[in-house]
Amino acid sequence: MKYVDEFRDGAVARGLAAAIAAELQPDRRYSFMEFCGGHTHAIARYGVAELLPPQVRMIHGPGCPVCVLPIGRIDQAIQMALDQGAIVATYGDTMRVPASQSLSLMKAKARGADIRMVYSAADALKLARQNPQREVVFFAIGFETTTPPTALALRQAAREDLPNFSVLCCHVLTPSAITHILESAEVRQYGTVPIDGFVGPAHVSIIIGSGPYEHFAEEYRKPVVIAGFEPLDVMQAVLMLVRQVNQGRAVVENEFTRAVTREGNLAAQAAVAEVFELRERFEWRGLGEVPYSALKIRPAYARFDAELRFGLGYTPVPDHKKCECGAILRGVKRPTDCTLFGTVCTPENPMGSCMVSSEGACAAHYSYGRFRDIPVVSVPA
Amino acid sequence: MSVKPNYIRPIDFKHGRVDMNHGAGGRAGAQLIEELFARAFDNPALRQGDDGAALDMPAGHRLVMATDGHVISPLEFPGGDIGCLSVHGTLNDVAMMGAQPLYLAASFILEEGFALAELKRIVESMAAAARDAGVPIVTGDTKVVERGKGDGVFIATTGVGALPAGRRIGGAQARAGDVVLLSGSIGEHGVAVLSQRESLEFETAIVSDTAALHGLVAQLLAAVPEGAVHTLRDPTRGGLATTLNEIARQCGAGMLLHEADIPVQPQVEAACELLGLDPLYIANEGKLVAIVAPEHAAAALAALQAHPLGRAATRIGVVQEDPHGFVQMCTRFGGRRVVDWLSGEPLPRIC
Numbered sequence: 001m002k003y004v005d006e007f008r009d010g011a012v013a014r015g016l017a018a019a020i021a022a023e024l025q026p027d028r029r030y031s032f033m034e035f036c037g038g039h040t041h042a043i044a045r046y047g048v049a050e051l052l053p054p055q056v057r058m059i060h061g062p063g064c065p066v067c068v069l070p071i072g073r074i075d076q077a078i079q080m081a082l083d084q085g086a087i088v089a090t091y092g093d094t095m096r097v098p099a100s101q102s103l104s105l106m107k108a109k110a111r112g113a114d115i116r117m118v119y120s121a122a123d124a125l126k127l128a129r130q131n132p133q134r135e136v137v138f139f140a141i142g143f144e145t146t147t148p149p150t151a152l153a154l155r156q157a158a159r160e161d162l163p164n165f166s167v168l169c170c171h172v173l174t175p176s177a178i179t180h181i182l183e184s185a186e187v188r189q190y191g192t193v194p195i196d197g198f199v200g201p202a203h204v205s206i207i208i209g210s211g212p213y214e215h216f217a218e219e220y221r222k223p224v225v226i227a228g229f230e231p232l233d234v235m236q237a238v239l240m241l242v243r244q245v246n247q248g249r250a251v252v253e254n255e256f257t258r259a260v261t262r263e264g265n266l267a268a269q270a271a272v273a274e275v276f277e278l279r280e281r282f283e284w285r286g287l288g289e290v291p292y293s294a295l296k297i298r299p300a301y302a303r304f305d306a307e308l309r310f311g312l313g314y315t316p317v318p319d320h321k322k323c324e325c326g327a328i329l330r331g332v333k334r335p336t337d338c339t340l341f342g343t344v345c346t347p348e349n350p351m352g353s354c355m356v357s358s359e360g361a362c363a364a365h366y367s368y369g370r371f372r373d374i375p376v377v378s379v380p381a
Numbered sequence: 382m383s384v385k386p387n388y389i390r391p392i393d394f395k396h397g398r399v400d401m402n403h404g405a406g407g408r409a410g411a412q413l414i415e416e417l418f419a420r421a422f423d424n425p426a427l428r429q430g431d432d433g434a435a436l437d438m439p440a441g442h443r444l445v446m447a448t449d450g451h452v453i454s455p456l457e458f459p460g461g462d463i464g465c466l467s468v469h470g471t472l473n474d475v476a477m478m479g480a481q482p483l484y485l486a487a488s489f490i491l492e493e494g495f496a497l498a499e500l501k502r503i504v505e506s507m508a509a510a511a512r513d514a515g516v517p518i519v520t521g522d523t524k525v526v527e528r529g530k531g532d533g534v535f536i537a538t539t540g541v542g543a544l545p546a547g548r549r550i551g552g553a554q555a556r557a558g559d560v561v562l563l564s565g566s567i568g569e570h571g572v573a574v575l576s577q578r579e580s581l582e583f584e585t586a587i588v589s590d591t592a593a594l595h596g597l598v599a600q601l602l603a604a605v606p607e608g609a610v611h612t613l614r615d616p617t618r619g620g621l622a623t624t625l626n627e628i629a630r631q632c633g634a635g636m637l638l639h640e641a642d643i644p645v646q647p648q649v650e651a652a653c654e655l656l657g658l659d660p661l662y663i664a665n666e667g668k669l670v671a672i673v674a675p676e677h678a679a680a681a682l683a684a685l686q687a688h689p690l691g692r693a694a695t696r697i698g699v700v701q702e703d704p705h706g707f708v709q710m711c712t713r714f715g716g717r718r719v720v721d722w723l724s725g726e727p728l729p730r731i732c
Contacts, residue, residue, distance in 0.1 A: 010715035047716015231714050347724035368718040371707045 007230030008046065016235040017051040023242050024055050031057045031194045032241050033331055035178060036201040037064030037359025038229040044364035046231035056238060059193070059331035060354075060361035062177055062287060063201055065142040066093050067329070067353040067360040070285040071317035073170050074099040077139045080168070080310050081105075081113035087131060088168075089116045089124035090139035091146075097356050100317050105139075121146075121153035121167075128157070128165035137306045138167045145203040147171045147295065148268035151275040154301050166306040169297050172282065174204050175212045176293035182220045186332045193331045197241040199234060200226035202256050209264025213252045220250075227255040275301055283316055285353040286325040320345075325352035328361050335362040336373055342366060392416050397497040404491070404525025417501060418489075418521060421508035426484075426519035434519035436484055442543035447474035450537045456503065459573045460588030461666075463536055464507030469591050469666055470617065471540040472514055476595035477613040477669065479550035479602060480542035485511060487521040487538050492531030503534060514593040516540070547607070552631030554611035559700040560678035561636060562671040564597060564685050565590070565693040566644035567621050571663030572652045583655070587648045592667030597690045604684030605677040612672035615665070619723045622661040624670055625708045626722045635703025638710040638720065642697045662723045672700060 024030065034040060040060045043049055049058060062068050074097050081088040088105070095106040095117060109115040114134075118124050124138035140150040150167060157165045178198065186192040200213055205226045213224040223244035227237035237255045244250065254260050275298060282294030297305040306312065319325060323345070324338035335341050335354065345351040347363050354362035392412060402409035419427060426434040438444060451467040468485065475482040487507070491500065511518050518538075573589040594615060602610060612632075616624035621643070625636055645660045653660050667690060673681040678696060685691035698710075708720040 008714050010713055013715050045712075045718060046714040047712045047718045048714070050716040051714075231716075347721075367721045367724075371705070371709055371717075371719050 007228065007232045009232065012232055013051055013235060016232065016239060017053070020056065020235070020239050020242055021053045023239070023246060024053055025246060029055050029057065029194075030196050030242055030245060031059055031331075032197050032199055032238060033059040033061045033181070033195050034199040034234070035061040035063040035174065036199075036204070036229075037067065037357065038202065039199055039227070039234055040064070040361055040364050041359045042229050042231050042234055044368035047368075048231050048234055049369070051235065052238065056242070059195065060328070060364070061181065061198075061331065062284065062329040063143070063174070064357050064359040065146070065172065066097060066357035067325075068172065068177075068284040068286060069094070069097055069141055069170060069353070070283045071099050071319070072283065072315050073168070074105065075317065076307070076312045076314065077105060077137070077168055078103055078108045078113065079312065080135075080137050080306065081115055082108055082111065084135070084310055085114075086135040086137045086310070087114045087116060087127060088137050088139055089118045089127055091119075091141065092117045093357050094139065094141055096350070097353075098350055121149040122156075125153045125156060125162070125165060128162050132164060135164050135166070135309075137310075138165070139170070140167050141170045143172055143174050143201070143204050144207045144272075147272050147276070148207060148265075151271040154275045154297065154304055155271065157304055158301060166304045166309045167297065168306040168312075169276070169295060171276070171295045172284065173293050173295070174201055174208070175215070176290055177284070177287070178213075178216055180287060180290045180293065181330055182216065182222065184330055186330060195222065195331065196245050197223035197225070197250075199237045199241070200224045200252070202226065202228045202233070202259070205256065205260040205264065207265050207268050210252050210254050210260055210262050211264070217250045217252050223250045224252045225255050226252070226260050228258070274298075285319070286329040288326070319353070320351045323352035325354045325362075328354050335365045338362070342370065392497065394497045394501045399491045399493055399495040399497065399500065399525055401493055401525055401527070404523065410523060414523060417504055418523070421504045422487075422511065422518040422521075424517040424519060426517065427521075434484070434486075436519065436541075438483070439543045441546055443546055445475050445478045445480035445542040445544045446539065447471055447478070448537065448539040449474060450535065452532060452535050453574065454532060455574070455577045456499070456533050458577045458589055459585075460569075461591040462503055462506050463534060464503035464505070465510035466589075466591050466666060467536040467538045468507055468510035468514065468516075468518075469593050471538040472516060472593045472595055473615045473666075473669075475540040475542035476593075476598045477550075477615055478542070478544060479548045479598065479610070479613060480544040481599070482514070482516045482540050482542040482595050485516055485518045485538055485540050487518050487536060489521070489523045490531055490535040490537075491523065491525045492533050493525055493528040495531075495533050500534060507536075510593070514595065549608075550610055550613055552612055552614065552628040555628055555632040555634065555672040555700050556611065557634050557700050557702040558675055559611055559672045560675050560696055561625070561638070561698045561700065562673060562678065562682055562685060563621070563643065563695055563697045564594075564669045564671070564691040565667075566646045566649070567616070567665055567668060568645060568649040568653065568660035568663035570666040571620070572649050574664075575656070576652070583652065585648055585652055587646065587652070590665055590667035592690055594667065594669050594690060597669065597685065597688045600688045601671060601681055601684045601691075605673065605681050609674045609677035610671055610681065611674065612670070614670045616668060616670055617666060618664050620660070620662040620664060621670070622659070622708070622720045623723045625720065626706075628670075628672065629706040629708050632700070633704070633706065634700050635706055636698055636708045637701050638698035638708065640710050640713045642695050644693050644695055661720060
């Protein structure tokens with residue numbers, strides 16, 4: 001595949017791995033957090049961890065939008081579909097996220113809720129036009145990547161004056177989550193979770209640009225390298241981070257120059273700013289309440305706000321008490337440190353957020369890497 | 382007074398729709414069977430019109446039986462439809478036992494309101510598939526459910542075949558050291574169907590690989606000594622990954638695959654990339670996995686490649702000792718990872 005295979009070349013990967021190993025200072029360890037679930041997935045799927053020297057540890061951050069969606073929000077979506085008869089449209093991987101009372105959107109569907117999987121906010125809008133007699137709610141989740149399409153759908157709904165369309169807005173913001181992690185006790189008290197730098201999100205940065213990360217680099221002295229989701233992108237970013245650490249620098253560098261600029265996509269940012277405003281507080285699954293970390297619909301578009309339209313209240317619901325997702329998302333623990341991992345909590349029956357989406361740290365390790373936890377007798381191929 | 386030559390008005394296949402009368406056990410149902418199913422599937426056993434079919438079996442063989450329900454949306458897709466799929470799917474299940482498929486039975490669940498023209502197309506496609514495979518549909522059944530209680534048409538088929546008495550082919554027969562062969566590129570059926578889904582609709586030149594594989598199996602088995610082929614399996618739902626995990630569990634061993642040796646057409650790879658899906662988990666309907674004793678692997682691979690349905694066959698890995706039954710893969714990138722069971726439906730990722 002042109003423009004993809006070039007970023008999955010094994011020979012180049014080996015060369016990069018050798019370059020990283022050659023630049024490491026022998027007496028120190030390097031811990032980098034890849035914020036984005038897309039990176040976590042790429043690292044696991046292509047076996048990147050195996051190619052990196054043992055001195056380099058990748059910490060899987062909270063950048064999977066499905067993983068950080070709290071139970072209470074899914075409960076709201078289920079409530080609208082099951083109790084209030086709305087058609088709830090949402091992205092595919094939201095369907096399996098566990099909710100209260102052993103439900104999920106998929107299980108609610110089996111109980112008669114009208115839940116539709118869509119591939120875009122525009123498809124949800126189409127559903128509303130096709131079903132004028134029904135309320136259609138778009139359950140909008142995701143980081144800055146999926147926010148502009150939701151904004152455009154809302155603008156279009158307003159233009160058409162669609163009476164039966166609304167959005168349950170659960171869009172969250174990357175920079176606030178990074179700040180939250182950097183402000184957490186484990187990271188601030190040096191030694192508990194050493195984070196030497198961040199692999200910055202690719203798609204998110206196409207929208208917001210590289211500018212917003214400059215604050216972290218300067219304020220917290222943490223280097224950030226924005227990287228694409230291909231495995232070679234990740235390895236190149238690691239090499240760039242290692243160099244910054246060795247040189248005592250902490251700046252924002254852009255590995256993903258093929259798509260990211262400092263300013264980002266201004267048209268998308270304007271659409272988002274027109275339709276959404278900051279929420280004072282929003283609960284993230286595994287991280288708890290994070291101030292100014294999410295968006296809500298502006299008063300001018302209030303008639304399309306499902307929370308107002310359906311009179312939804314928000315009730316936080318705690319995770320399973322033995323679930324370690326919060327600590328795993330902050331890099332304090334690894335998936336295998338959780339007693340539920342691989343026994344009670346599996347991709348078929350996820351208990352916590354990190355096991356839900358294939359981009360979650362636990363699911364990635366379970367699905368792609370768990371053979372490393374158990375010695376296996378190998379016969380050479 | 383003149384006598385009318387035929388008091389029964391022929392079914393209007395152009396404009397007609399399935400109605401509850403077609404399933405009521407009366408004249409309308411009999412007429413549908415006679416004018417559609419019996420005519421399309423015509424063979425001596427079916428022509429008897431009895432409740433079942435009395436059939437001959439070759440001497441010295443054991444009977445193999447397989448059954449499969451077909452529910453698919455959309456009913457027609459690039460390269461096929463539910464009709465030919467319901468023939469190929471069940472024939473292949475029989476063939477994967479190392480048996481020669483001999484007869485098929487078919488059961489139709491029709492939804493009230495379903496267009497007879499579409500039903501006719503599906504039935505004729507099914508008849509053509511059975512004819513091409515040389516396996517007659519010898520008995521069947523038709524039921525009608527109320528509108529909204531079906532999805533147009535569901536087809537369940539049962540196949541029987543003849544297995545030479547001493548032949549043992551199955552998942553449990555695979556053992557460490559065996560070679561894993563794949564008959565061609567993966568993911569075409571699943572991508573062809575996905576491309577037609579109402580909510581997705583993308584343009585692709587990919588057509589389903591749906592095909593009857595018993596000819597390919599016969600050629601493979603003829604090329605190697607009896608007992609050399611340990612396992613045959615067609616990687617349908619759940620794709621290659623799920624199939625190999627099933628076999629690993631059955632035989633109590635693991636596998637080590639090489640990603641670079643697993644053929645995937647560029648269009649399939651591109652569609653999967655776009656949707657955030659993995660070709661290893663996408664359904665196939667015309668491919669097989671053969672697990673063969675290492676000393677006969679080269680001959681087996683050559684036999685597969687000599688058949689039109691196996692031209693792109695490759696050796697994709699080996700069976701290895703592993704009490705945990707992990708299917709592992711050396712990635713093209715140079716790392717190693719588990720190729721796990723599919724968890725639920727393959728769902729596209731959001732970004």
